[in-house]
Amino acid sequence: MTNKTETIAAKAEYDALLADAAPHSPLYQSWKRLTRNRLAFGGLILVCAFIIVALFAPALAPMNPNAQIYEYEIKPPLFQGNVILKKSDASEGDPFKAIPIRSYVQQGDTLFITDFEGRAEKIPTSELFGTKESDWRKTPIYLMGTDKYGRDVFSRIIYGARVSLAVGAIATSISLLIGITLGAVAGYFRGKVDAVVMWAMNVVWSFPELLLVIAISVALGRGFWQVFLAVGLASWVDTARIVRGQFFSLREREFVEATKALGFSAGRTIFKHILPNALGPVTVVATAGFATAIIAEASLSFLGFGVQPPTASWGSMLRDGYAYIVSGNGWWLTVFPGLAIMLAVLAINLLGDGLRDAFDTRLKS
Amino acid sequence: MAKDLRNAPDLLVVKNLQTWFPIRKGFFSKIVGYVKAVDDVSFTIKKGETLGLVGESGCGKTTTGRSILRLIEPTGGSVIFDGKDVTKLPKDDLRKLRKDMQIIFQDPFSSLNPRLTIGQMLREVLEVHEIAKGDEAQKQVGDLLEIVGLRKQYYNRYPHEFSGGQRQRIGIARALAVKPKFIVCDEPVSALDVSIQSQIINLLMDLQQEFGLTYLFISHSLSVVEHISDRVAVMYLGKIAEIADYKDLYENPKHPYTEALLSAAPEPDPKKKKQRIILTGDIPSPAKVPTGCYFHPRCPKVQESCKTTVPKLAGIEGNPTHEVSCILYPTSMPKPSAVQAA
Numbered sequence: 001m002t003n004k005t006e007t008i009a010a011k012a013e014y015d016a017l018l019a020d021a022a023p024h025s026p027l028y029q030s031w032k033r034l035t036r037n038r039l040a041f042g043g044l045i046l047v048c049a050f051i052i053v054a055l056f057a058p059a060l061a062p063m064n065p066n067a068q069i070y071e072y073e074i075k076p077p078l079f080q081g082n083v084i085l086k087k088s089d090a091s092e093g094d095p096f097k098a099i100p101i102r103s104y105v106q107q108g109d110t111l112f113i114t115d116f117e118g119r120a121e122k123i124p125t126s127e128l129f130g131t132k133e134s135d136w137r138k139t140p141i142y143l144m145g146t147d148k149y150g151r152d153v154f155s156r157i158i159y160g161a162r163v164s165l166a167v168g169a170i171a172t173s174i175s176l177l178i179g180i181t182l183g184a185v186a187g188y189f190r191g192k193v194d195a196v197v198m199w200a201m202n203v204v205w206s207f208p209e210l211l212l213v214i215a216i217s218v219a220l221g222r223g224f225w226q227v228f229l230a231v232g233l234a235s236w237v238d239t240a241r242i243v244r245g246q247f248f249s250l251r252e253r254e255f256v257e258a259t260k261a262l263g264f265s266a267g268r269t270i271f272k273h274i275l276p277n278a279l280g281p282v283t284v285v286a287t288a289g290f291a292t293a294i295i296a297e298a299s300l301s302f303l304g305f306g307v308q309p310p311t312a313s314w315g316s317m318l319r320d321g322y323a324y325i326v327s328g329n330g331w332w333l334t335v336f337p338g339l340a341i342m343l344a345v346l347a348i349n350l351l352g353d354g355l356r357d358a359f360d361t362r363l364k365s
Numbered sequence: 366m367a368k369d370l371r372n373a374p375d376l377l378v379v380k381n382l383q384t385w386f387p388i389r390k391g392f393f394s395k396i397v398g399y400v401k402a403v404d405d406v407s408f409t410i411k412k413g414e415t416l417g418l419v420g421e422s423g424c425g426k427t428t429t430g431r432s433i434l435r436l437i438e439p440t441g442g443s444v445i446f447d448g449k450d451v452t453k454l455p456k457d458d459l460r461k462l463r464k465d466m467q468i469i470f471q472d473p474f475s476s477l478n479p480r481l482t483i484g485q486m487l488r489e490v491l492e493v494h495e496i497a498k499g500d501e502a503q504k505q506v507g508d509l510l511e512i513v514g515l516r517k518q519y520y521n522r523y524p525h526e527f528s529g530g531q532r533q534r535i536g537i538a539r540a541l542a543v544k545p546k547f548i549v550c551d552e553p554v555s556a557l558d559v560s561i562q563s564q565i566i567n568l569l570m571d572l573q574q575e576f577g578l579t580y581l582f583i584s585h586s587l588s589v590v591e592h593i594s595d596r597v598a599v600m601y602l603g604k605i606a607e608i609a610d611y612k613d614l615y616e617n618p619k620h621p622y623t624e625a626l627l628s629a630a631p632e633p634d635p636k637k638k639k640q641r642i643i644l645t646g647d648i649p650s651p652a653k654v655p656t657g658c659y660f661h662p663r664c665p666k667v668q669e670s671c672k673t674t675v676p677k678l679a680g681i682e683g684n685p686t687h688e689v690s691c692i693l694y695p696t697s698m699p700k701p702s703a704v705q706a707a
Binding site for chain 2 (some may be wrong): 025026253254255257258260261262263264268272273276277
């Protein structure tokens with residue numbers, strides 16, 4: 001009888017103990033420090049907002065970012081359009097074509113319009129898009145104005161977030177994958193392995209980064225993916241250096257020596273014991289790399305090596321708009337994409353700074 | 366010590382162990398010399414025995430312990446453990462041998478992985494060595510924690526939630542997890558408060574009795590070593606200066622260096638006046654060792670021949686287990702052919 005109750009009590013004791021682990025974990029504590037840091041938390045929220053915008057761009061953008069209405073070229077922010085939508089049989093893009101008008105009158109089956117240039121025209125109602133007047137008559141507001149092809153800048157900024165975040169995420173993943181692997185191997189095995197990796201790092205390091213990105217993207221051919229790959233391949237050195245340095249110092253710690261004394265394999269020691277302790281600084285470098293990748297993509301697109309038109313990207317929008325800064329008409333073409341880049345990079349850097357503090361155990365409260 | 370070890374078999378025989386680190390200089394990393402961290406060290410530890418290894422910082426005692434376990438590769442000599450030469454074992458066999466030889470580290474704040482709970486950490490050891498799996502492993506971890514005087518409730522805690530003494534107990538539990546025969550205790554108490562030191566030492570002694578463990582106990586404090594050791598070895602500049610039964614060594618030290626160390630130990634009785642031997646100068650760099658007897662520049666009993674004659678470690682007359690390396694004792698004089706010209 002007592003034996004049985006003892007067993008049950010012992011079991012309950014174990015179970016209760018196993019339950020309370022999470023609040024003590026170092027990761028949880030880092031998270032708590034991060035959320036207590038207002039700037040970093042603001043950065044985190046902004047970054048999340050950017051991610052949401054990028055993910056749900058089709059739902060959030062008021063217009064097709066690539067739809068052109070030539071009559072509406074270079075219109076300032078808050079410009080209100082006035083269009084009739086005609087059915088379109090084009091296989092791509094929107095199922096309608098927008099015709100800018102000044103006024104219109106409906107008489108029976110025919111719509112008499114005065115178009116943007118003041119010419120009168122007739123359109124049979126059967127050719128109109130949809131059935132009700134609210135279907136085919138629109139007065140869209142261009143929040144951030146239009147560009148020289150009459151495209152909505154606001155929608156293009158929203159779609160541009162996709163390119164920027166994708167470049168950041170994919171390029172950072174590539175550079176982390178290469179950087180962590182090479183850095184870990186060099187830092188753990190040292191000696192000749194380290195010498196070879198260091199040599200490779202110095203070769204990559206000796207090129208100006210943007211030049212290297214351009215060289216790689218030219219070699220890979222133009223396109224969406226090539227840009228990501230080029231930025232990733234050019235930026236792993238920072239990660240590798242940090243990881244290597246971390247491994248150099250962590251290797252000497254006694255808990256790593258203990259894994260050797262316990263006969264653990266090199267793989268187990270590297271991935272389970274050293275790497276998790278090196279991830280703090282790596283996260284910080286990764287966020288910085290993320291911001292750098294966004295800028296690299298913008299620079300590439302600005303120089304014309306980036307994503308190809310008509311895909312909207314903040315860098316290519318800047319390139320398309322910078323001529324208008326000089327003419328004094330069209331400031332919105334550069335200010336809004338510029339602001340978008342600045343805000344994204346700022347948010348990521350704020351988050352990165354916060355992460356550095358959060359992972360720094362010396363500041364432990 | 367009430368242990369009777371006269372008939373115990375030898376568990377560890379260290380012969381002429383040598384660990385030299387090359388000093389590289391210049392563009393081509395040419396080797397210009399060696400740091401002789403461990404230089405021709407020999408001793409034997411019997412099963413169930415504790416050998417205390419003392420010396421100043423930098424004398425090579427930690428390197429000796431690490432070299433025996435091949436955490437640092439020795440450059441020469443042999444380490445016979447349980448009949449096998451550890452220094453010649455291939456990697457796979459060495460991995461198996463890790464179960465028999467363990468180490469307890471000095472710094473309890475650096476010896477535990479901060480990202481693993483102690484339960485995860487101990488369990489990993491059991492699972493890697495296929496000692497236990499699943500629920501059984503969890504139960505054994507609980508038992509281990511209790512053996513070292515911790516509550517098994519600590520299973521899910523992280524190292525930073527423990528005090529130094531508790532962490533050291535966890536380190537001991539990790540070493541015990543593989544059920545070793547021999548443990549190198551590398552200054553296991555020097556980072557702890559004095560009150561905690563005695564707790565840990567008592568724990569180590571209890572564990573020795575319970576599991577029949579053999580220790581190499583490394584410390585820079587003679588008083589710590591006195592309490593736990595059956596025999597004590599004093600190291601100076603990578604060599605053993607004196608090795609003897611703890612009683613012989615403490616009551617009747619032979620080597621001038623041992624005498625100086627003992628006279629420097631604090632005396633609990635304030636009224637008792639004692640002669641302190643103050644050593645002058647610093648311990649020389651092991652990269653540039655003195656000629657003759659390594660200790661001669663600091664030795665209060667130095668003689669002219671000390672500068673040229675290299676003494677050898679040998680048992681003194683009347684007590685062969687009390688070995689000294691000093692030419693004041695005739696047995697330490699090298700054979701005439703071995704006398705070096707400086």
